[in-house]
Amino acid sequence: MSQTFRPRRSALYMPGSNARALEKARTLDVDCLILDLEDAVAPDAKDVARQQIVEAVTAGGYGPREVVIRVNGLDTPWGEADIAAAVAAGPDAILVPKVNGLADLERVAHRLALANAPARLKLWAMMETPQAMLDAAAIASAGRDPNLRLSCFVMGTNDLAKETRARLVKGRSVMLPWLMTCVAAARTGGIDILDGVYNDFNDLEGFAAECAQGAEMGMDGKTLVHPKQVDACHAAFSPSETEIAWARRINDAFALPENADKGAIQIDGKMVERLHADMGRRVLAIAEAIAARG
Ligand SMILES: CC(C)(COP(=O)(O)OP(=O)(O)OC[C@H]1O[C@@H](n2cnc3c(N)ncnc32)[C@H](O)[C@@H]1OP(=O)(O)O)[C@@H](O)C(=O)NCCC(=O)NCCSC(=O)C[C@H](O)C(=O)O
Numbered sequence: 001m002s003q004t005f006r007p008r009r010s011a012l013y014m015p016g017s018n019a020r021a022l023e024k025a026r027t028l029d030v031d032c033l034i035l036d037l038e039d040a041v042a043p044d045a046k047d048v049a050r051q052q053i054v055e056a057v058t059a060g061g062y063g064p065r066e067v068v069i070r071v072n073g074l075d076t077p078w079g080e081a082d083i084a085a086a087v088a089a090g091p092d093a094i095l096v097p098k099v100n101g102l103a104d105l106e107r108v109a110h111r112l113a114l115a116n117a118p119a120r121l122k123l124w125a126m127m128e129t130p131q132a133m134l135d136a137a138a139i140a141s142a143g144r145d146p147n148l149r150l151s152c153f154v155m156g157t158n159d160l161a162k163e164t165r166a167r168l169v170k171g172r173s174v175m176l177p178w179l180m181t182c183v184a185a186a187r188t189g190g191i192d193i194l195d196g197v198y199n200d201f202n203d204l205e206g207f208a209a210e211c212a213q214g215a216e217m218g219m220d221g222k223t224l225v226h227p228k229q230v231d232a233c234h235a236a237f238s239p240s241e242t243e244i245a246w247a248r249r250i251n252d253a254f255a256l257p258e259n260a261d262k263g264a265i266q267i268d269g270k271m272v273e274r275l276h277a278d279m280g281r282r283v284l285a286i287a288e289a290i291a292a293r294g
């Protein structure tokens with residue numbers, strides 16, 4: 001498999017105004033860090049938060065963790081300065097909040113081009129408005145245009161609840177159509193998608209159930225609000241030993257000379273096709289990428 005995988009099982013938010021959290025993040029076993037300038041930061045603290053994030057990212061020390069800065073929207077008093085500061089700091093990605101359509105990403109990508117930002121600086125998009133749910137496929141199409149840099153969707157279930165008036169209920173029955181629509185859209189754009197946050201961070205049982213649900217839906221990982229959520233998240237979004245062993249068995253079976261011209265075979269009484277071998281190779285590639293991360 002030629003594609004290389006970057007594990008995005010966990011993405012921990014932290015307010016840019018919280019210097020202790022920015023420091024502690026260097027020691028946490030998470031795949032991604034989202035350093036927030038938007039909703040977790042009060043208006044009076046925006047300038048301090050921006051400065052602290054620039055200093056933290058410039059100083060580095062985040063190791064293999066993917067560093068993402070969530071900026072304020074361009075329709076706010078802080079958006080332009082946030083983007084300029086993020087480009088100067090050089091994170092892996094900028095997370096654009098409250099994306100309503102492709103034009104929102106085009107505006108940010110245009111500023112990155114004007115600032116000569118390196119191509120490795122990607123955009124992530126918050127999917128959290130009613131309009132974004134209706135236009136998810138169009139927004140995801142940015143993933144096919146290198147100029148638009150889109151590499152990941154992030155579900156914003158808190159804002160979705162606020163804007164639609166849907167309730168955040170256990171099991172998320174009311175949100176499932178939007179979540180699955182965004183999963184499908186992300187795949188059409190060739191990008192990753194991360195599930196929304198679980199606010200009740202002391203309820204680890206409920207959190208684990210929601211992680212399992214997200215993994216079943218095809219999410220690549222989940223956004224987190226507290227370090228205590230990391231372990232359950234990784235357990236849900238890492239391939240299990242059983243999945244790895246099954247993937248190896250499928251690969252080995254199709255590698256046998258007697259199966260060379262077969263499209264479908266049986267293993268342990270189950271029908272297995274070459275598409276399952278493709279899926280298995282993906283599982284193995286993810287497992288290898290996680291192991292390589294250490
Ligand atoms: C929710 C919190 C404010 C709780 O913080 P605190 O009271 O400090 O918790 P603890 O005392 O239990 O903390 C224990 C130690 O862990 C560190 N800590 C806590 N949270 C984080 C974190 N997010 N990142 C890094 N480190 C963290 C504390 O510093 C303690 O460390 P130590 O000093 O060594 O003891 C807090 O957890 C928090 O601010 N969480 C993130 C909030 C946030 O960023 N929200 C924005 C995104 S959520 C969202 O809305 C998504 C989307 O937009 C949507 O619409 O849905």
Ligand SMILES: [Mg+2]
Pocket residue numbers: 039126128156158159
């Ligand atoms: Mg939000």
